Amino acid sequence: MTPTRRRRLYLVLGILAGASLAAALAFSAFRKDVTFFHTPSEIAAGKVQSGQSFRLGGMVKTGSFARAPGSIESHFVVTDFAHEVPVSYAKVLPDLFREGAGVVAHGHMDARGTFVADEVLAKHDEKYMPPAVARSLQHGEARTGLKSGGS
Amino acid sequence: MLPELGLFALILALLLAALQAFFGIAGPALGRDRWLAALPMAVAGQAVMVATAVGCLVAAFVGNDFSVRYVAENSNTALPLFYRVTALWGAHEGSLLLWILLLALWTVAVAASATRLPPRFAARVLGVLGLISAGFLLFTLATSNPFLRLDPAAPDGRDLNPILQDPGLAVHPPILYTGYVGFAVAFAFACAAMIEGRMDQQWARWTRPWTTLAWAFLTCGIALGSFWAYYELGWGGYWFWDPVENASFMPWLAGTALIHSLAVTDKRGLFKSWTLLLAILAFSLSMLGTFLVRSGVLVSVHSFAADPSRGIFILGFLILTIGSALTLYAWRAPLLKSGAGFEFTAREAFLLFNNLLLVTAAATVFAGTLAPLIADTLGLGTLSVGPPYFNPTFMVSMLPLLALLPVGVHAAWKRGHLGEKARLLLYTLAAALVLACGFVFGLYRGGRVLTVIGLTLGIWIIASSLIEPLQRWRRGLSLSRAVLGMSVAHIGIGLLAIALTTVQSYTTERDVALAPGGSSAVGGYEFRLEQLQPVEGANFSGVQATVTVLRNGQAVAVMNPQKRRFWVQQQVTSETSIRMLRGANVLIALGDDLGQGRWSLRIQIRPLVSLIWLAALVMAIGAVLAAADRRYRTARAAAGAPLPAAAQEVA
Numbered sequence: 001m002t003p004t005r006r007r008r009l010y011l012v013l014g015i016l017a018g019a020s021l022a023a024a025l026a027f028s029a030f031r032k033d034v035t036f037f038h039t040p041s042e043i044a045a046g047k048v049q050s051g052q053s054f055r056l057g058g059m060v061k062t063g064s065f066a067r068a069p070g071s072i073e074s075h076f077v078v079t080d081f082a083h084e085v086p087v088s089y090a091k092v093l094p095d096l097f098r099e100g101a102g103v104v105a106h107g108h109m110d111a112r113g114t115f116v117a118d119e120v121l122a123k124h125d126e127k128y129m130p131p132a133v134a135r136s137l138q139h140g141e142a143r144t145g146l147k148s149g150g151s
Numbered sequence: 152m153l154p155e156l157g158l159f160a161l162i163l164a165l166l167l168a169a170l171q172a173f174f175g176i177a178g179p180a181l182g183r184d185r186w187l188a189a190l191p192m193a194v195a196g197q198a199v200m201v202a203t204a205v206g207c208l209v210a211a212f213v214g215n216d217f218s219v220r221y222v223a224e225n226s227n228t229a230l231p232l233f234y235r236v237t238a239l240w241g242a243h244e245g246s247l248l249l250w251i252l253l254l255a256l257w258t259v260a261v262a263a264s265a266t267r268l269p270p271r272f273a274a275r276v277l278g279v280l281g282l283i284s285a286g287f288l289l290f291t292l293a294t295s296n297p298f299l300r301l302d303p304a305a306p307d308g309r310d311l312n313p314i315l316q317d318p319g320l321a322v323h324p325p326i327l328y329t330g331y332v333g334f335a336v337a338f339a340f341a342c343a344a345m346i347e348g349r350m351d352q353q354w355a356r357w358t359r360p361w362t363t364l365a366w367a368f369l370t371c372g373i374a375l376g377s378f379w380a381y382y383e384l385g386w387g388g389y390w391f392w393d394p395v396e397n398a399s400f401m402p403w404l405a406g407t408a409l410i411h412s413l414a415v416t417d418k419r420g421l422f423k424s425w426t427l428l429l430a431i432l433a434f435s436l437s438m439l440g441t442f443l444v445r446s447g448v449l450v451s452v453h454s455f456a457a458d459p460s461r462g463i464f465i466l467g468f469l470i471l472t473i474g475s476a477l478t479l480y481a482w483r484a485p486l487l488k489s490g491a492g493f494e495f496t497a498r499e500a501f502l503l504f505n506n507l508l509l510v511t512a513a514a515t516v517f518a519g520t521l522a523p524l525i526a527d528t529l530g531l532g533t534l535s536v537g538p539p540y541f542n543p544t545f546m547v548s549m550l551p552l553l554a555l556l557p558v559g560v561h562a563a564w565k566r567g568h569l570g571e572k573a574r575l576l577l578y579t580l581a582a583a584l585v586l587a588c589g590f591v592f593g594l595y596r597g598g599r600v601l602t603v604i605g606l607t608l609g610i611w612i613i614a615s616s617l618i619e620p621l622q623r624w625r626r627g628l629s630l631s632r633a634v635l636g637m638s639v640a641h642i643g644i645g646l647l648a649i650a651l652t653t654v655q656s657y658t659t660e661r662d663v664a665l666a667p668g669g670s671s672a673v674g675g676y677e678f679r680l681e682q683l684q685p686v687e688g689a690n691f692s693g694v695q696a697t698v699t700v701l702r703n704g705q706a707v708a709v710m711n712p713q714k715r716r717f718w719v720q721q722q723v724t725s726e727t728s729i730r731m732l733r734g735a736n737v738l739i740a741l742g743d744d745l746g747q748g749r750w751s752l753r754i755q756i757r758p759l760v761s762l763i764w765l766a767a768l769v770m771a772i773g774a775v776l777a778a779a780d781r782r783y784r785t786a787r788a789a790a791g792a793p794l795p796a797a798a799q800e801v802a
Binding site for chain 1: 503507511514515522523534535536537539540544547548662663664666722723724725740742743745746747748749751752753
């Protein structure tokens with residue numbers, strides 16, 4: 001091997017080592033820090049342990065929004081039209097938050113089955129519906145259709 | 152009639168773009184030099200046609216022509232004139248038209264300076280640009296025609312999305328897109344070099360100013376977007392690692408790597424294939440950005456209405472462009488020979504690490520942005536990747552990058568010896584550490600190790616970037632714009648490191664419920680809600696709060712956040728009130744009427760957050776200075792005269 005080639009070999013090996021280190025770090029960060037996104041149906045199916053942080057996506061159920069007068073804490077129900085999850089939130093709600101619109105909340109389930117949110121995001125677009133909700137909506141309809149057909 | 156004229160102009164532009172691509176690429180390949188003479192006309196004609204189309208759409212907006220669907224969906228008679236013009240890029244169709252217009256303008260600029268390039272090379276560059284333009288025009292005509300009529304015409308428009316009715320967002324897309332599209336020029340230069348199978352230091356000298364200029368625009372565009380998100384979305388954050396933000400950040404990272412790799416190719420004739428690959432990468436990521444934002448495949452807070460057929464078209468176009476560029480690369484890159492080697496302490500080695508770290512950073516952002524999409528497609532569940540992933544992984548590649556910067560800038564080419572500067576670097580590092588500690592423990596009374604590291608690196612980068620200009624100035628030596636620009640841009644990086652570290656470490660945020668007369672203490676200030684009054688605007692009505700800010704019992708500011716309801720779309724927006732107090736941004740957003748006369752307010756104190764956007768501006772100014780270096784102009788002038796076309800064909 002010529003010196004140039006040897007140097008190039010070292011360089012390539014160095015780059016490979018660096019890249020694999022970076023990949024390993026990224027992968028471990030992924031395992032640790034990726035938050036899962038769940039719909040009310042998945043929560044009802046027991047896919048989420050209490051205390052675990054995750055993102056809840058769905059539509060705000062019409063007529064479910066409530067707030068004790070004068071208190072910053074608000075309560076509402078997130079639904080994917082098959083199952084529902086009550087949510088509580090003690091911060092300022094985003095401007096686009098409204099009943100019947102899509103919402104994504106970050107937080108955890110408490111012991112009583114309420115989702116305690118620490119962040120609530122609403123969408124820029126009023127027609128927007130989280131894709132997972134749109135899908136579970138179709139599933140939900142299919143399932144209820146089957147049920148009514150069977151019983 | 153005007154909309155039809157606009158559509159007709161777009162079709163003509165497509166034909167001219169196709170001609171430009173054909174003449175530019177086939178002409179030199181077949182040795183038909185006479186075809187090249189038609190190129191300037193095709194370029195100019197295309198620009199005129201695209202400008203006509205844009206003009207027709209603007210006229211429809213200004214004249215409230217609601218028989219045009221795009222106008223009816225994005226404007227309203229009550230909308231102020233300024234926003235009726237900027238509503239042009241308020242949604243998908245118009246943004247695409249804007250993209251095409253900017254590409255046409257870049258192409259005109261390239262064609263205007265092409266007289267200084269070898270004619271066949273210039274023709275190939277223009278040919279590749281024509282191909283890209285034709286692709287985007289075809290996309291617009293096939294899936295997103297902005298001139299579609301509405302029959303019967305709407306009595307009034309649905310109005311522009313209220314959050315877009317803001318001067319910041321009105322100018323953000325054009326500047327961001329100018330940056331995105333500017334990378335098409337670097338891409339075209341790379342493709343032309345690969346087609347010719349020839350790439351020398353002169354090539355890098357032609358490509359550098361274009362790339363640097365595009366990068367400056369992209370930097371400003373991203374900063375404006377971040378600024379807008381900060382004050383308009385009402386959340387008070389400056390960066391959310393949202394897919395749409397990442398979409399603009401990935402080409403920025405790749406473009407930054409490209410600028411540095413081009414420097415090595417220019418000065419030392421090295422990293423040639425790597426530079427080509429980065430040029431392809433930067434533009435591919437720009438196009439991917441368009442795909443991500445416009446196809447709606449990702450769950451994004453920014454995602455606007457999307458149409459799957461468009462996504463498939465962009466994806467196909469993306470695969471075609473990147474695929475053919477990479478095929479060309481695999482075929483032609485082995486022809487390019489790099490010059491001699493270098494030592495591991497030379498500046499080349501530092502720039503190599505710079506490139507590796509930047510590309511790694513781009514890769515981690517890419518992985519985080521696309522992971523939800525991939526996991527969803529493979530049925531692994533629905534993920535959401537946010538700051539807990541992005542912040543640490545990004546820092547892993549950025550901290551070494553910042554630490555290597557001061558040394559790399561002063562390392563000599565080829566043989567790395569720092570000479571007398573080694574001592575200076577050590578002194579500045581020590582001084583930076585002392586300053587950072589003073590800042591953390593003196594001013595802020597405590598902080599984390601990471602805060603000290605971030606501040607030290609930021610101060611060190613600024614101090615070390617001043618060494619070279621100051622030494623030259625003291626010795627009465629001239630300072631080239633390239634070196635000055637580099638120093639200024641690096642000072643911008645240092646400022647950014649300081650700003651980000653401070654904001655991340657010392658932000659105070661609280662949501663409070665107050666009735667008029669009530670007050671709340673946040674971060675050393677007392678916030679007293681005085682009163683709430685109704686307000687009226689041109690196309691909205693709302694509520695305005697008056698909040699007095701007190702420090703040690705003395706009023707230091709009166710702030711007026713608003714809550715607006717826009718009549719047409721019945722959409723509510725928060726007009727945050729922001730005041731700079733003692734170097735920190737105090738932000739108040741008005742929340743909701745909680746009942747019993749109480750309102751919710753979000754109060755946020757972010758020290759040095761304004762420095763983030765200022766730092767971006769400094770970086771962009773540095774880039775513009777560097778791009779204006781005399782060397783590039785004389786290099787081009789020299790290249791034009793003595794190299795006959797025949798000599799170019801030998802390779």
